[in-house]
Amino acid sequence: MNRSARTRGxxxxxxxxxxxxxxxxxxxxxVRIPLVEVVNILMGQGxxxxxxxxxxxxxxxxxSLAALLSGSALAIAGMQMQTLFRxxxxxxxxxxxxSGASLGxxxxxxxxxxxxxxxLAKLGFLGNAGVALxxxxxxxxxxxxxTLLARQVHTxxxxxxxxxxxxxxxxxxRILIQFSLPEQVQAYLxxxxxxxGGVSWPQLAWFAPAVVLGILLAVASIKSLNCxxxxxxxxxxxxxxxxxxxxxxxxxxxxxxxxxxxxxxLIGFIxxxxxxxxxxxxxxxDHREALPACAILGSTVALLADMLAQLPGSxxxxxxxxxxxxxxxxxxxxxILKQRNLRQAFST
Amino acid sequence: MSVTCLEARNLAIGYHSRxxxxxxxxxxxxxxxxxxxxLVGPNGSGKSTLLRTLSGLQKTLAGDVLLNGVPLRNLxxxxxxxxxxVVLTExxxxxxxxxxxxxxxxxxxxxxxxxxxxxxxxRIVDDVLDKLEIEALAxxxxxxLSDGERQKTMIARALxxxxxxxxxxxxxxxxxxxxxxxxxxxxxxxxxxxxAAFLLCSHDLELVCQVADVLWVMERSGMLTCGSPRELxxxxxxxxxxxxxxxxxxxxxxxxxx
Numbered sequence: 001m002n003r004s005a006r007t008r009g010x011x012x013x014x015x016x017x018x019x020x021x022x023x024x025x026x027x028x029x030x031v032r033i034p035l036v037e038v039v040n041i042l043m044g045q046g047x048x049x050x051x052x053x054x055x056x057x058x059x060x061x062x063x064s065l066a067a068l069l070s071g072s073a074l075a076i077a078g079m080q081m082q083t084l085f086r087x088x089x090x091x092x093x094x095x096x097x098x099s100g101a102s103l104g105x106x107x108x109x110x111x112x113x114x115x116x117x118x119x120l121a122k123l124g125f126l127g128n129a130g131v132a133l134x135x136x137x138x139x140x141x142x143x144x145x146x147t148l149l150a151r152q153v154h155t156x157x158x159x160x161x162x163x164x165x166x167x168x169x170x171x172x173x174r175i176l177i178q179f180s181l182p183e184q185v186q187a188y189l190x191x192x193x194x195x196x197g198g199v200s201w202p203q204l205a206w207f208a209p210a211v212v213l214g215i216l217l218a219v220a221s222i223k224s225l226n227c228x229x230x231x232x233x234x235x236x237x238x239x240x241x242x243x244x245x246x247x248x249x250x251x252x253x254x255x256x257x258x259x260x261x262x263x264x265x266l267i268g269f270i271x272x273x274x275x276x277x278x279x280x281x282x283x284x285x286d287h288r289e290a291l292p293a294c295a296i297l298g299s300t301v302a303l304l305a306d307m308l309a310q311l312p313g314s315x316x317x318x319x320x321x322x323x324x325x326x327x328x329x330x331x332x333x334x335x336i337l338k339q340r341n342l343r344q345a346f347s348t
Numbered sequence: 349m350s351v352t353c354l355e356a357r358n359l360a361i362g363y364h365s366r367x368x369x370x371x372x373x374x375x376x377x378x379x380x381x382x383x384x385x386x387l388v389g390p391n392g393s394g395k396s397t398l399l400r401t402l403s404g405l406q407k408t409l410a411g412d413v414l415l416n417g418v419p420l421r422n423l424x425x426x427x428x429x430x431x432x433x434v435v436l437t438e439x440x441x442x443x444x445x446x447x448x449x450x451x452x453x454x455x456x457x458x459x460x461x462x463x464x465x466x467x468x469x470x471r472i473v474d475d476v477l478d479k480l481e482i483e484a485l486a487x488x489x490x491x492x493l494s495d496g497e498r499q500k501t502m503i504a505r506a507l508x509x510x511x512x513x514x515x516x517x518x519x520x521x522x523x524x525x526x527x528x529x530x531x532x533x534x535x536x537x538x539x540x541x542x543x544a545a546f547l548l549c550s551h552d553l554e555l556v557c558q559v560a561d562v563l564w565v566m567e568r569s570g571m572l573t574c575g576s577p578r579e580l581x582x583x584x585x586x587x588x589x590x591x592x593x594x595x596x597x598x599x600x601x602x603x604x605x606x
Contacts, residue, residue, distance in 0.1 A: 237429060238509075284445075
């Protein structure tokens with residue numbers, strides 16, 4: 001069949017792109033390391049230059065894994081939110097989880113330390129971990145509120161509450177900024193730019209299980225997500241309990257978005273753009289296909305964005321958040337224009 | 349002769365809030381397998397509430413609904429989904445679903461935790477596509493269909509649930525005359541061929557009086573009367589219930605045409 005041949009080619013293409021992006025992310029950087037050496041190091045056979053081994057194993061490998069996990073997590077959480085809220089512009093941050101994380105990060109960065117030119121750099125790993133811990137706590141706080149409420153209030157109420165929490169937190173952060181030193185503001189700002197670089201092996205030991213658990217919960221919610229495509233009443237008539245299903249979906253999406261924000265900062269656009277890209281490539285809203293596609297495409301996009309952010313051939317670094325937006329916005333525009341019918345495009 | 353599929357005893361319907369709001373009470377009724385039952389009544393008489401209650405989507409205020417002799421409340425949600433399917437008036441949000449995928453969602457109560465379709469499921473989907481004569485639409489996107497085609501797809505989806513009872517809320521709304529006739533005749537045919545009980549509500553009195561095996565008339569007071577269309581027309585009930593300030597509903601005219 002034509003369609004199945006096209007679909008098979010598509011899956012192979014997506015997997016190949018992911019593998020390529022991952023390998024490239026290990027090769028490309030301030031120091032270019034040959035592919036053969038990269039493979040040798042990964043196989044545990046050592047490298048011709050000891051420094052390369054350190055660069056790959058201690059920096060690039062955890063960073064690429066962080067990008068891989070974050071991309072999957074954000075894309076999957078975004079798709080869950082778009083289906084649950086029937087809103088094409090919904091993203092993983094819609095429930096206010098990222099606002100909680102922002103507040104946590106802002107409190108640590110803006111209120112602690114005397115401030116220096118390289119405030120975070122001075123604190124080193126401790127500083128990084130402190131910010132991660134604080135933003136994780138902030139995310140967890142909002143997460144607890146949202147999941148408790150999710151059983152009781154209407155879906156739309158939850159959406160409005162999430163937006164309001166966002167405003168509230170932004171107001172608080174602005175007040176904190178008003179009373180902070182320029183260096184601290186700079187440090188907070190670069191946290192909001194997002195980065196996979198701060199994730200080291202010890203942090204990965206927390207980050208990876210959180211994301212894997214979130215993805216497992218997401219896989220468990222595939223059937224109810226498909227039912228929700230018909231609306232809540234039809235979902236109930238198909239034997240789904242909307243309250244419980246919604247709770248699991250929110251639990252999963254919050255865990256995914258919260259973990260990413262805590263460890264990598266704010267990374268926009270992957271969560272909105274990739275689900276549209278996945279559904280439009282597959283020409284299907286069936287979550288049994290769209291969810292794995294989101295995971296693969298999300299990882300690929302995150303790896304590519306991270307590579308572009310490092311400005312190959314220079315030592316400068318672009319804000320990751322800007323790169324994802326620069327990559328993501330054209331994708332959405334392409335999806336809309338290709339489908340001609342705007343309503344159709346946004347409802348995919 | 350006819351087998352009872354669903355029975356309600358001394359049923360009260362309405363809404364649970366701080367104070368229960370009773371829409372109708374003391375309802376006794378039976379639905380028979382293989383028959384098409386049509387519920388008619390003025391706007392606001394509680395038809396939709398009754399349909400939702402009988403389909404198990406809304407709790408009863410009092411009394412029992414028995415499906416094949418088993419109280420509906422004793423069934424789990426997934427057990428219920430294998431026995432009762434619904435066609436609603438509400439439109440669901442647009443998505444990239446083909447007609448075939450929409451219909452396949454009707455198989456979900458029978459599938460594993462991931463919703464995997466077995467060969468059996470695929471065959472049943474083929475079968476209902478054939479029964480509704482919409483094989484040609486299978487690959488089309490649902491949201492590109494006409495209202496008539498959508499309604500047939502939603503009936504096919506409900507049929508794929510292989511229900512003992514299918515409940516349809518105004519299946520002829522938004523349809524042109526030929527499609528109304530086609531949908532009602534198809535439902536009657538499906539009742540005969542599948543042996544399931546079909547219950548629908550409609551404002552198409554003329555059509556419904558001609559195709560229904562059993563007519564339920566719900567009055568604004570919440571009073572429910574069941575009978576054959578002929579009985580209810582001859583007793584003058586229909587003419588009275590649907591009377592307007594300009595005169596009675598000319599129900600007897602329908603009899604002459606039969």
